Amino acid sequence: MxxxxxxxxxxxxxxxxxxxxxxxxxxxxxxxxxxxxxxxxxxxxxxxxxxxxxxxxxxxxxxxxxxxxxxxxxxxxxxxxxxxxxxxxxxxxxxxxxxxxxxxxxxxxxxxxxxxxxxxxxxxxxxxxxxxxxxxxxxxxxxxxxxxxxxxxxxxxxxxxxxxxxxxxxxxxxxxxxxxxxxxxxxxxIRFGHFEHFSHTGQHEQLRTLADFVIDSFYPACRDAPGSPYAALLEAVSARTAEMVAQWQSVGFCHGVMNTDNMSVLGLTIDYGPFQFLDAFNPGHICNHSDTGGRYAYNRQPNIAYWNLFALGQALLPLMDDQQQALDALEPYKAIMPAALQRRMNAKLGLVEVEDGDAELTEDLMKLMAQDAVDFTIFWRRLSHAVTSVRAEPDEGLRQAQPGREAVRDLFLQREAFDAWAARWRERLFAQPGFDATTTQARMLRTNPQVVLRNHLGEIAIQRAREGDFSELARLQNALERPFEALPGQDDLAAFPPEWAGQIEISCSS
Known part of the structure; x- marks a missing residue:
């Protein structure tokens, strides 16, 4: 060619x-x-x-x-x-x-x-x-x-x-x-699609050349792994992809077009097209206007990543002994992704170790957030600030009228339901050995960003740029490069989205 x-x-x-x-x-x-x-x-x-x-x-x-x-x-x-x-x-x-x-x-x-x-x-x-x-x-x-x-x-x-x-x-x-x-x-x-191309066109010599290049350049440990080095490559790519998707989910990031040709063999986020960071939390949110079937909705991303890895496994089959090698290489994804996500959600909650019951605590919170369409980024940031207001006594917690607590409660319509959840969270916090609210808050503020690239923020910068004014882009870039800092004079970048933000449509042409 x-x-x-x-x-x-x-x-x-x-x-x-x-x-x-x-x-x-x-x-x-x-x-x-x-x-x-x-x-x-x-x-x-x-x-x-x-x-x-x-x-x-x-x-x-x-x-x-x-x-x-x-x-x-x-x-x-x-x-x-x-x-x-x-x-x-x-x-x-x-x-x-x-x-x-x-x-x-x-x-x-x-x-x-x-x-x-x-x-x-x-x-x-x-x-x-x-x-x-x-x-x-x-x-x-x-x-x-x-x-x-x-x-x-x-x-x-x-x-x-x-x-x-x-x-x-x-x-x-x-x-x-x-x-x-x-x-x-x-x-x-290099993408999953590179391997698919040479496999589906029967160019197996080139498929092996590509796989050897990726192993030698980026996954050298796979060369000496027991069994097939190509099965080891598939398992290594699966592990990286699992960790990446867990990070996406933890910050409310929707990729929007997770086609196999948009998936990096290094577990990198690539090809930013119709992406979006969640505003109001909706697990089934579809950010891509072209995705009429909702294939790439936020809550489907972990399963779609596995589907894509399965396609990569099929592409690598000509280099393996049998199909079972590929299936065995994919199996760890099913444990790695949810475990990685739970670790990250625990960090967002100020919890150092993962214990029994943490998954239920997280899931119950996410259900409440979805029911009340709570702003994803603002909730986690406010929760970080509120942690120093938490008390150990069972009749207090986030229910008392202190500014930090009320700022979190105000995000919910079902305040009594949230209070019940907050009591469970408070109990879990104080069960941690040596719990210190100030230290926990600092850790949470380094985990839960103040600013993310919401669609409306990007849209404002784009409109100004079209007029020849790139100052808003530079201001937004500066804040995004410091997402965990509270930057003076930048409160608008961390505020609730305006009503018109919900009308922004991002498609594959974006």
Missing amino acids: SSEIDAPAATLDLGLNWHNRFAQLGEAFFTRLHPTPLPAPQWVGASLAVADLLGLDRAWMNSPEALEAFTGNCAIAGSEPLASVYSGHQFGHWAGQLGDGRAILLGEVGTASGPQEVQLKGAGLTPYSRMGDGRAVLRSSIREFLCSEAMHALGIPTSRALCVTGSPAPVRRETIETAAVVTRVAPSF
Whole structure:
């Protein structure tokens, strides 16, 4: 599938240490090509932390050369641009060959934190664009940029985002919008769909090459594991995916389009499209307007992740002795995911260890929150502040009229039911050896964020950016990079969503 087009006339040396191991896998894995330039590029946003990760000079990031480089308007010395081919299941149906339809991998850079791939999303047509135009719009690029860095700050495995550049070039979606390019960074962008592609097309030699590359590069312990190294790889990917999904659930994050081609083999959150952080808690919330069947609803994400892992297991079967090896490798997910989620929910409740009865305590709380449509993020933050008001006496707890307690109770319509739950929580807190309310509060405030990327916050930043004002984006980015801090003058970012927020529709085109 390999072909090449002429490189841009200008070549820029970024001073990076390029390795480009994926480009050495062979021509069956990609097509070589260069980004398509965009006119009149401008800076939209940048993450200096990611610049530091790559070893780029912060001052240089403001330069015209950096702007041209990360818009795809010039060649970069040492890079080997390509678009990779993969396949996948979309909304539960086999979609056949897909691939990087609007993303171009510049290559792999050696950093102090290990190799990092650098990819331009929205950089123009590729052989895998199908009916698309190869472009990304300003709206979706801002959302991906902000959420990548927000998730990282929350401690959730994710691809990162170096910057967003914009252009007045028109792009048609539901309406005419303007083009943008987001520069994404990750140790690897290999997906479940890469394995599915070579398995379903009978290219088993390439399937083994890919699996060996992933094992040797990212899961070396699998090479010497008992039995099949490929079954060990499947089990390792399952474990990472389980931990990631547990983290999603604990912060109320909805991915929105968990197709197998959007699942990272490294257990990273990738491909931010129609995502959403929950406002009012609704376990069945569907954030993707295109998901008419609710396949990717919030409460279905753990099971969908297992479904996708099962598809990955099927893809790896040609490398295993029998089907049972794959089934055995998948089995630990069923225990790892709920255990990881319970640990995280316990942390949100200020509980250090998981004990019998904690799952019921959590489930009963979530039912109350769902019944009263309690704001997910605000509840956990208020509960963190209220913990210092908790008393050991059985007739007190969160029922007395102190500001911290009342702020939590005010979120519920069924206050007596919440009081009954709070009494159980209080008893569990005080049963912990050496319980100290101040220490527990500090720990909970480091677990329950003050600010998440709610849809309406992103929408405000997008509207301002469309008017040429990027200050709101920068302000929001600054808060999202410090999600557990109470930042002076930023109360609006942690407030209840406005009524119009419920009317925002995010689809797969986003």
